[in-house]
Amino acid sequence: MPEPLPVKSKTPRAHSNKWVLVRKLTQTVSLILFILTLLFSRSSGLIPDLVKLPIRLSPLAMFSELLSSKTLLLGSTLSLIVFLSSLVVGRAWCGWLCPLGTILDIFAFSKKKSLKEPMQVLRNIKYGLLFITILSALFGNLTLLFFDPITIFIRSSTMAVLPVIDKMIYSLEKLLIKIPFMAEPVFTFDAWLRPLIFPVESSSYQYALLWGSFFIAIVLLNVVVERFWCRYLCPLGAMLGLPSKLSLVQRRVKSTCAECGVCKNDCPTGTIDSQNNYRSDPSECTMCMNCLEGCQKNSLSFSPKWQPAPFQSYDPNRRLFLSSLGVSVLAVALLSIDWIKKHPKSFFLRPPGVIDNEDFLSKCVRCGVCIKVCPTQALQADANLSGLEGFGTPILIPRIGFCAFSCNACGQHCPVEAIPPLLLAEKRVTKLGHAYIDQNRCLAWSDHLTCIVCEEMCPIPQKAISLESGSFSDLEGRELEVQLPIVDREKCIGCGICENKCPVTGEAAIRVYTL
Amino acid sequence: MKRISRRDFLRTAGIGLTSIVAQQFLSACGVRPSEDNPMPTAPNEVNFLQTATPFSPIQDQSTSTSVPTTETPYPYLVVSRGTQPEEMVRQGVKVLGGMERFMKPGADVIIKPNICVPYNSYEYAATTNPWVVGALVKICLEAGAKRVRVMDYPFGGSGEECYRTSGIEEQVTAAGGSMEVMHPIKYVDKQIIGALRLKKVAVYQDILNADLLINVPIAKDHGLARLTLGLKNLMGTIQKREKIHVSFESSLVDLATLVRPQLTIIDAIRTLMANGPTGGSLSDVKIQNTLIISPDIVAADSYATSLFGMTPHHIPYIIKAAERGLGKADLSGLKIQEINANA
Incomplete structure (x- = not known):
């Protein structure tokens, strides 16, 4: 369950915050809905429009597809809601709804700081990835949508996670039917479960190890630092992060701040800057509200006020954009001369x-x-x-x-x-x-x-x-x-x-x- | 809500992995419920039918198989003609001694129709007539069956899908029976002692364990077998049936020594005369309004060849089955009763 929370090393909660509870609840419900949608994405399952829904929520995939195919699909406009939400609530998608984000919260390994946090400047990798993705899309190439978090979620679950669970259940069943009185209940269970979510014969996918490892790697990066993927790599996070600078609701620090530093330790994206009055960057903040819980002085608020946030050293600049353009042109050209x-x-x-x-x-x-x-x-x-x-x-x-x-x-x-x-x-x-x-x-x-x-x-x-x-x-x-x-x-x-x-x-x- | 700790995660993963390893290990050691003694489900009720029809599934795996006896007051084979499938089944079975002859109250019955593909409805004659199957379910339940399950292992799509398209699911459910999708977990490896080709095969264990197995094939054209009838329909009880096509006839007869339906009803109401076994063209369908009912699967098949203008000698597996003592291919001298089942 999504509980990106406390471990021993953390400061005891001053008070639990209702927003954090609401956020966790939303994350749980959202992840369950994503999983259910995926489980019932089968030929005799949900109606096609529901099956199409998850990926249609991703503005990255939908916008790239629009640029690349030069045709507007009506259903893809749904992603506009997610995109525009970043002008109101910043990267709340990442902290509240994204299935991959929630999975990374579940696997938030202990926050020991023994490993040094990577440099801030790595945060612009995701912007580079975003620019290259979108610019290549303009030239008709969608290869990098491989890194869209929703596609990662669907792909990894389909070709690695679910088949593995299926296989494990089957192995366990095979074992249990050796116990005489267990056989009938196991057969009944199998006859109930399999038509519901699994194929009659357990599925096989080529390169399952590859797809599985990619997913595991993203989760394991959490060992280096919490939500490594979301901070440094996620192109969808970058896409929502840019407009978040203008977001209406932002995390704000009042003058009563005692600079105790508790919030900094609670932040899953490490955007709270002790050098800058414990302010944060709305392009990085996932609006998880964890920081509210530790604040003894009530000096933090997430309040609506239109005030664009300042740029950071790692924010994308013209140089990054131009080099991304160069990379896209070259890469697309190189791919297009493939003899295949x-x-x-x-x-x-x-x-x-x-x-x-x-x-x-x-x-x-x-x-x-x-x-x-x-x-x-x-x-x-x-x-x-x-x-x-x-x-x-x-x-x-x-x-x-x-x-x-x-x-x-x-x-x-x-x-x-x-x-x-x-x-x-x-x-x-x-x-x-x-x-x-x-x-x-x-x-x-x-x-x-x-x-x-x-x-x-x-x-x-x-x-x-x-x-x-x-x-x-x-x-x-x-x-x-x-x-x-x-x-x-x-x-x-x-x-x-x-x-x-x-x-x-x-x-x-x-x-x-x-x- | 408790956060999943590393310890919990490892523990869960450990349990999962151990079970897989243990499963592999046990299989390697040969500890399986399968070999000769499938443990689950009710024990076979041996021989309660023996006086009426010596047709209980082979228990001792010997090849000295019992041949249906001719010494009963009932006809050996019934040909039931008509236009109402349910009446054809009812009157045909009645002439043969009623379903009570083949089962006693409380029996666990399995009906095995031919439901091979999910893309043609019954009109195309690729799958058994739904009303014939439905009528059989009713008759078994009326005779006091504990439960009646209908199943087949299709090749062109999922079981559920095939059950639905064929229309069989609708009739079976309405009649009070249930459709069972044949899941891999219920197959057991069986040795066929005395087999010429098919020495080991994975068979659906419930079919072996049923008190009464009724075989309800549809008669149709088939490239390899020339005709697919009762014996050929038994292939739906095993996994990996593609392998059986090599030295097909011997393998099929081997299988028929293991899977022994006590009653065979060949549906020749609509017969697929060409492009079988899948069909898909109504011009290949010939309406014959006939059912062939017999406790002897070989005799039923033998008779059915006449509907296609052939003799059993055109179909090698029928002759081979008769040679192996599984039934009679030569119908001369047998009591064959033809009835007209129009209500």
């Missing part, structure tokens, strides 16, 4: 309905919602086939999961329509690749065995895979009649169920190739 753009790899399949990869890359915000809603885990986050530019974008890997003939969830749930919202009837005739049979490895073609799994599985009403009779003679010269699968190029839509179910070990003998 001219010559896609063999098994590079995008989600159904995506036609132009460039167009897709300029729309996809890397949130991972499609990966979450895909019932077969056909959709996986890429770290290879689409090059560095497409790091974290969804690709379809039939051997892990096929594109189910009865499902159009990815398009329906994509918050930015990077995957077109195809109707089921449209999706069923949308080609995403072509299946080819490797006759050297096919059990029928090569070993003359009876196996027609691919034909059997093919969901196309008139079967895109047909069987042809072939005669072979075996070593003793006996005639063998074998049914040989053949793919019809016209009918095949590349759903990949044939590749998924092919009984050949390792790579399938029938594979879906890039269109």
Whole structure:
């Protein structure tokens, strides 16, 4: 539970503050809502508009997407509320609502000061990241939305946290059913839980360690200093921090301040400056109100008054902006000369309905919602086939999961329509690749065995895979009649169920190739 | 609210990890509930049916399987024709001796239809007729069944989805039965002693443990088997069925020695004549308004071939099953009763 609070090293509370309580309550409710939304982001779960909601709250993702795709999505205007809130209550989003922020509060390791706090100047890393993200978006690149905190939350939960919990529960169940009287309750529990939030068979994700480690790394940075991510790295924090300078409500220090320094120790973002009358920077303050609790003299207030805050040494300047511009131009140019753009790899399949990869890359915000809603885990986050530019974008890997003939969830749930919202009837005739049979490895073609799994599985009403009779003679010269699968190029839509179910070990003998 | 301390965190993580390790360790040591004696659920009530039909699931894993007897006052096989599925089932089962012949009150019944894919409704004849399944649920409950569950392990989508699209869920629930999604946790590894190919297989344990297993396939075209009928429908009881396609016929017959439905009802009300087993085109569907009911799965399959203009000799697995003593493929001399079940 979000309790960024007391440890021994801290000063005893003078009085608990009702605002702190309200804030903690809000954080808890908000995190629970984010988690519930994610858990029920499934094809038979919440309505698509609710599934799209979390990422639509991020002004960073939505504004970048707008710049990059040059099309305004009505739903993305929701993020304007979050953005404009910073003109009233500063970075309250970070301290009160952000799921990643709340998780970092939960894992606020002891505030021992044995490790030296990083230099103040590191705070401008986040501004650099923000500028590069937005400027690259202007040039049609969204790669850095990988660092948007909401995408981190969705991606890490989808591909690491939830599958791990699923696996652990399953292992525990497997263990418990060995105890005779436990078996029935465990089966009942499993039959209740699994349809509710987990896939029937526990999910598999490629590079799960990578996505998980990234999340763990962000949490572990808390060891260095509390809310390390929010202070130094978070581009969304930077985006909300800039207008916060003008915020109506700010933390203000009255003249009665005894300069005791208690508030400085309570501040999770370390923005209270003992050199400057214990004032703080609204671009850094998450409005958590912890400082109110320790103040013996009631010298602190969060009061509305329009008074822009002064700039700090680490605030972004023209130099940072220009160098970010330089980095963006260079990076986008470098990514655009990748050979992969001219010559896609063999098994590079995008989600159904995506036609132009460039167009897709300029729309996809890397949130991972499609990966979450895909019932077969056909959709996986890429770290290879689409090059560095497409790091974290969804690709379809039939051997892990096929594109189910009865499902159009990815398009329906994509918050930015990077995957077109195809109707089921449209999706069923949308080609995403072509299946080819490797006759050297096919059990029928090569070993003359009876196996027609691919034909059997093919969901196309008139079967895109047909069987042809072939005669072979075996070593003793006996005639063998074998049914040989053949793919019809016209009918095949590349759903990949044939590749998924092919009984050949390792790579399938029938594979879906890039269109 | 208590803050999560490092200690708590480590403790929780430790418990989780230990359980995983312990699970792996126990599996490695071979301590499993699976092998020959699945411990959960009710013990098999052995042989209470034996006088009526010698068809209880094989307990001793021997291959000397019991062949359905011809020495009963009832017909060996019933062909029930009509246009109202429920009546066809009711009258057909009644002629065969009623459901009471196959179960006693309090029995735990499982019905295994064919619900293979979630994208075609019953009209396309890829999945068993929902009213046939619904009628069976009713009849079992009327005969005093403790509970009636209906399940299949589809390949083209999730169980829930398939249950819904097929229309079977609606009829089963209305009839007072329940649909069960076949979860991985309930599969047990079984050795098939005397198997030619399929020596070990993961089977859904409740299906093995049920007091009465009713097999309700739909008769349809199939690329490999040519026809998918009663025996082929048993493949829905195992995991990793793709592997069974290599040396398919022997493996299927091996499986049929382990999974032994006491009653098979082949739904040939609407039959899929081509592009099976998935279908999707109404022009491939032929209306035959027929049900084939028999305690002998092989005989039922054998009869069903005639609906497709074939003989059992066209379908190798039927002959192989008969050779292995699982039933009769040769129907001559058997008491076959045809009824017209129009109310």
